[in-house]
Amino acid sequence: DPALIFDLGGKFDKSFNEAAFAGATKWAEETGGSFLEIELQSEAQREQALRRFAEAGANPVITMGFAMADPLSTVAPDYPDTKFVVIDVSWLDVPNLRQVAFAEHEGSYLVGMMAALASKSGTVGFVGGMDVPLIRHFGCGYAQGAKAVNPEINIVANMTGTTPAAWNDPVKGSELTKAQISQGADVIYAAAGGTGVGVLQTAADEGVLSIGVDSNQNHLHPGKVLTSMMKRVDVAVYDAMKAGTDVETGVFTLGLAENGVGYALDENNAELVTDDMKAAVDEARQQIIDGEISVVSYYENDTCPALSF
Amino acid sequence: MDVMPKWADVVLIPLISLVLAAILSALVIIGIGEDPVAAVSLMVKGALGSTYGWGYTLYYATNFMFTGLAVSVAFHAKLFNIGGEGQAMLGGLGVAIACLYVPWPHWTLALIFASVAAALFGAAWAAIPAYLQARRGSHIVITTIMFNFIAAAVLNYMLVNVMRPKGAMDPATARFPEAVHLPSFQDMFSTADSALFRGAPANITFFVALAACVAVWLLIWRTRLGYEIRAYGHSETGALYAGISPFRITMIAMLISGGLAGMMAINNVMGEAERLVLNATEGAGFIGIAVALMGRSHPFGVFLAAILFGFLYQGGAELALWTSIPRELIVVIQALVILFTGALDNMVRMPLERVFLRLRQRNG
C-alpha cells in the first residue's frame, strides 16, 4: 500500500495537505485500494513516520512539504527498496526519491494578472499566512503578474503573523481584508490556509473580489471569488499512488506547461471572468510556457522585483 | 495528622485518576466509532513495548522535564512563569548560534557550551519580565505571555531574514556540522548484533535532564538559596523578616527558570533536528505548566509527569501512524489525564480518605 504523510498543518488545512488528501481519496475510490496516512504533530515525527511506514512495507511513501527534505535526505538512503515521493522539494540528491515541485510563482502570476484586470481601483491585495519564504514566493509571482498588466498598480501585501496560529486565524484574516479594502484594494489574493477562509468571507461580505489558493475555492462564495490559483497537489499525489511501486524518481517541476499550476475557471466565476481577461491571461500563460515571459522566483535571490516584504 | 498513608496519596490516587481518565478516553474513542481496547494497546505497545518506543517516549519526556522544572522552580517562588515557550525558543537560538558559528572539535565541548548558551538565552528572555515584576510590580503572567509572542516574532525574523541559508525554502538554519552531533541512544546502546532504539531521537540530553532534576531537587530542598526561594514563595512578609531580598529571589528564580526552559533546546534542536526550525518548541513550554502542576512542583513528580506526557505523545504518534483516528483525539486524552490527575484528584481522594478513616477507626 502507499502511505501519505501530511505536514503539521494537518490534512484539513484548506491548503495543500487537503489537496493531497483529495488526490489520495480519489485514488482509493477509483481503485478500491487503501493507504496509510499520518498527520504529523511534531518535528520528531517526520523521521519516525518515514521509517515506520518504510519498515511496514508501504510503497511509495508520499510526503508533503519542504520541511520533509531534511529528514528524507537521511532516511531515504536507508530504505533503497522503497520509493519516496515529496511535494514542494526539488533540490535533493536521493536516487529513490520522486521530488515534485510546483511553479507557484507562475500560477500566482496569472491570478495576479487577473486581479489587475478585474481591479477598478488600481489597488490589489495579498494576504499571506505566516511570514515564510514560500508565502513570499506566492506573493512575488502575484505582484509580477499584476504589474505586468498595470505597472502603476498598487499592491498591498500583509502577513497574518509569526506563529503557527497565523494559519488558523480567520478573524485576523478578516481584519486584514477590511484594512486592505480601506486602502483601496478591490481584489484580494489569500495564501493563508485557514486564515484565508476569513479573507474570502469578508471579501464576499464587503463586495470585493477574492482569489483562492491551492485548490479550487471558487465554490465557497459563488460569484464572489474571482478565481483560484490551482496547485495540483491532488494530481501529483493521485499520479504517484496510481503508479505505485513503479513511480518514476527524479525531480519533476510542474508548471503551467504541465498543468501543475493554473487558474480555476468554472460556473461559479464564469460571470466574473470576461473574455478579454481570459484571452490576456491565456496568452501570458502560453508566453511563459514558451519562455517569452520569465517570472522571477523569490527563491532565486530571496528578493522580489515587484514587491518588498 | 494525615488520614491516609503516604503511599496511598502518592501512588493510589494518581493510579485511580489515570484509570478514570482512561475510561473517559475510551468512551470518546467509542464515540468516534473506533475500538478503544485496540487503541490503548496500540498506544502502550507503541510507546513502551520496544526500545524504539521508549526512544521516542523519553525524547519527549526530556523536553517536558526541562520545561516542567522551569515552571516548578518559579512556582516555588510563587512566580507563575507562562513564558517557558518563548524562553525555549530563545534557548534554541542560543544553541543554533553556538553550534553554527563555532567550530567545535568534539561534541562534548559543544554540548557544554551549547547548554550554557541555551541557558543564557533562555534566562535573558526571562530576565526582563522578572525585573519588571520585582521592581515595577508588572504582573509576571502578562509579561511572560507577551514575551512568548515577542519571542515568536524574534525567531521568525532571525530564521526568515538572517539565519536561513540563501535560497532555502525552509525557514530554518543550516544543518549543524557533524562534529556537534550528540550521541543518540542508538549510538550509545546498540551493539553490533542488536540495534536498540533504532532511529529514535532520544539522546544524551536525557541524562542532562535527569541531572537537571537532581540539581533542581538539591537546589530547592538542600541549599540555602532553595530554602530562601521556598520561604519567599510561601510568605513575602516572612521573607522580609528573615532578611531575604524579594528582588534577589524573584530575579534568581526566574533566571534559573528561564535557563532551564532554554536548555530544552539542546534536546530538540541540537539532539534531534540538528538545526533550528521555526516550530522547534511545539508547545512544550505550555505542556511544562501541566507537567509542573501535576508533578506538584517536585522534581520527581515532574519526572513522572514528563514520562506520562512522553508516553501520550509517542502513543499518540503510533495511533496516528496505524489508524485513521484524528490526532485531536490525543489532545482530548491529554486533557482528560490533566483533568483527572491534576484538577479532579480530590474526587478520588475524598472517598478514599473516608475509607481509610473507617479502616483506622476499626483497627484503633
Add this chain to the structure above:
Amino acid sequence: MDFLTIIQVLDSTVRLGTPLLLACLAGLFSERAGIFDIGLEGKMLAAAFFSAAVAAVSGSVWLGLLAGIAASLVLSALHGLASITFRGNQLISGVAINFLAAGMTVLIAQDWFGQGGRTPSLMGGGRFEPLTFPFADAVADVPFIGPIYSELLSGHSILVYVAFLAVPATWWVLYRTRFGLRLRAVGENPAAVDTAGVSVVGLRYAAVAICGVLCGIAGAYLATALQAGFVKDMTAGRGFIALAALIFAKWRPWHAMWACLLFGFLQAVALRYQNIDLGGFVIPVQVMDALPYILTVVILAGFVGKAIPPRAGGEPYVKER
C-alpha cells in the same frame, strides 16, 4: 493618518476588542468570585464551534448562540466541579479545559460534518448581520460626526452592542446589587460570606456560570458574526489576551473595557501598518506583529502599578480538612 483612516482603525478596534471584552468580563465575574480561569480560551473555542455547528444545521443564528452558550456552560460546570466542589487546582483545571476544547471541537466537527474540523459556511439567517442605525446612510457625509456615527457606531453585529452594554451592566451588578456585593465578598474572603449565612458554593457556581454565558457569547461572536463558520483553533490565543487585559484592568469593569479596546487598537494598528518604510529602512513585519505585545509590556511597566488579584482567588475554600 487621516480622519477616515482613524475611523477605520477604530472600527477595527471595536471588532477585535469585542471578543476580548466579552471574555475579559467573563473572567472578571469568575475571578472576582475567587475562581481563577485560564480556560477562557477553551470555552470561547467550544462556543465558537457549537454556535457555528447549530447555526449551520438549523439555519438559525439564535439557536446557534444558545448552543454556543450551552457548550461554554458545560465547560464552566466542569471547571466549577473541579475547583469548587472538589477543591482542585484551578489552574490545572483551566489548562485541561483548553486542551479539551481544542481536541473535542475538531473531533466532533469531523464526526458531524466531515469537513476537516470545520463547519459548513453559514448563510443568511445562520449569521449575525450588522445592525445599521437609523439615518446612518443619510448622515454618512456629514463631516466628522457622519463617519463616526455611520462607520464607527453603526454597522456592527448586535453582539458588539451586547458586549459594550455588558460593561455598565457588569459594573451595576457588581457594585449596585446584593448579588454583586456577595460576589465580590466571596472572592475576597469566602469565610465572611459563609458566616454571614450565604452559600459560598452557590455564589461561586453562579459566577462561573455567568462566566460561561459571556464566553459563550464571545465564541458565538467569533464564529457567527465576525466569521461565517468555525475553523479549528480559531480563537488563536484571544482567551489569554483577555486574561492579560483582565489583570491589566485590575479586575474592574470599565478598566476592562479600556484595556480590551487598547489591545484591539494595538492589533488594528499593527495590521494596517506592516512594513513601514522609514526612509529606506523598512521596519520588518515581525516588529509590527510583535508591537502590540511590546507596547503592552511597556505600558504595564511604565504606567500600571501593581495589580492585586482578589485575595481569595485561586484558593479553594476549605473549612476543615
Add this chain to the structure above:
Amino acid sequence: MAADRDTGRQEAVAPPPAIELRGISKAFGPVQANKDISIRVMPGTIHGIIGENGAGKSTLMSILYGFYKADKGEIFISGEKTQIPDSQAAIAAGIGMVFQHFKLVQNFTVLENIVLGAEDGRLLKPSLAKARNVLIELETEYGLNVDPDARIEDIGVGKQQRVEILKALYRQAEILILDEPTGVLTPAEADQLFRILHRLKDEGKTIILITHKLREIMEATDTVSVMRRGEMTATVKTSETSPEHLAELMVGRKVLLQVDKRPASPGKPILEIENLRVVDDKGVERVKGIDLTVRAGEILGIAGVAGNGQSELLEVLGGMRTGVGTIRVSGAPLALSGQGSDGQARRDQQIAHVPEDRQSEGLIMEFHAWENVAFGYHRDDIYRSGMLMNNAALRADTEAKMERFDVRPPDPWLAAKNFSGGNQQKIVVAREIERNPELLLVGQPTRGVDIGAIEFIHKQIVALRDQGKAILLVSVELEEIFSLSDRIAVMFDGHIMGERLPDQTDEKELGLLMAGVSGEAA
C-alpha cells in the same frame, strides 16, 4: 431595675436554657476536637468558656454557629430542638458570633460588611441606607461608634471587632458568641467591650465568652465552663471559683499567674535610638522622632494602643522597614536603609526579633518545624555542610530546642501550621532566645496564647534579661507590660508620651498616656 424584675419573674417559671448542647462530638480527620460535649447556657447570662489552646472551644462554638457540622449531638435553642446545618440557620435561630479570626472583607466598607448576607432586597442602595440608620441607632444605644464608610483595612482591630459585634446585632442576635474578643484590644477597648456586653445582658441577651484571660472571666461572667483536650471538664458558677482554681482545671496542674522576677540590674546602654522617623507603605509617618535607650539587663516595655507606631518601630529595628534617624546597638550604628539594613544584617549585629505576627512573619507555616528553627539564621555556618544545608544538624538542634522549650508535640517533622498558636510561639521564642543575642526585640509575645504557655514564655524572657541582655518588649497587654517590664515607655501617635517605672504607676495612668493625654496635663 427592670431587668432584675424580669429575671425574677422568669426564674419562677423555670425558663428553658437559651442554649443546650447534648453530646456534641466532632472530629477533623483523625483529630477528635470535641468529645461528647454537653452544656447549658441560661438566658440573660454571660457564660465563659476557657481552655488551653486547641482544647476545642472554637470548634464547639463554630458548630453552634453552623460553620462546622457536628458528627453527633443535638442542639436546643430556648428548649426547642434545632438543626443548624449552616450559618444561615444559626442566624435565623438568633445566634451571632464574633470569630477569633474576624470574618470581614478587608476592602469593603464597614457598612458593606454589616449588610453582607443580611440585605433586604436585591438592590444595594436601599439596604445600605437602611443599615446606615440602624447602625446609627445601634451606635448611640451601645456606644459602638465606627465610621460606616471606612474601609476595614484602614481601621484598627478594635474597630474591626466592633464591626463584628454590630454585624451580630444588626441581625438581631439574641445569643452572642465571642471567641477570644479581647486578644487584640487595649484595656480601654476591652473595658468598653465589657460594658457593652453587660448592657446586652441587661437587655436579656445571652452571651458566650471565650477567653484565655482569667481576670476577664472573673469580672464578666456568671458561669464558666472549662474545656480540656476536646472534653468539657467542669462548669462552675463564677462566684464560687477562683483564678487559681480555674487555671488548675484548665491546665491540669498548678500555674503561677504572676511572673517571678528579681529586680533588674541595668548595665551599659545597648540600644540607643535618636530622633527616629518611620514612614509606612502608604506614605504616612508612623514614628515621629523618638528617642529611647535600653540597657543591658533590662526590659523596656512599650505600651500603646495598636497602630501608634510600635509595629513600625519594631520593624525598623528588625530590618524589615527603612527609617531615618540614628540607632546604635552596642555602640555601633545600624544602617536604616539601603545596604546592610535588612534582617540578615540585624542578625549579624546580634539582634534577635520575635515578631508581632508569628504566622505571617515569624514562621513559614508550610515549613516543617525543623526548617523554621533556622528561619532567618539559615545562612549560619552551623547549619551548613559544604554547599548544602546541614539538615541533620538542623533537626538535632530542633529536637533539643523542642525539649528545652517544651514544644508539644515535640516532632520536628510537623509543619508549623499544625502546631497550636502557643506552641508556634514557643518555636519562635526558642529560636530567637537561644541565639543569645545582645538585644532581643519582642512583639506581642503571648497574643492568643494560653496561660500555661504564657507562663513559660515570660520565664524565658526574664531569664534572658538576667543574663545581662537588653530586651525591648512591645505589647498591647497592659498586664504583660506590667509583669515583665523594668521600665515602661508609652507610645501614642508616633511619639513617646512618657516613661514610667512599673511600681510607680498604674493602669489608669498608663491608659491616659496611651490615649494621648500627657502625664503632666493629667
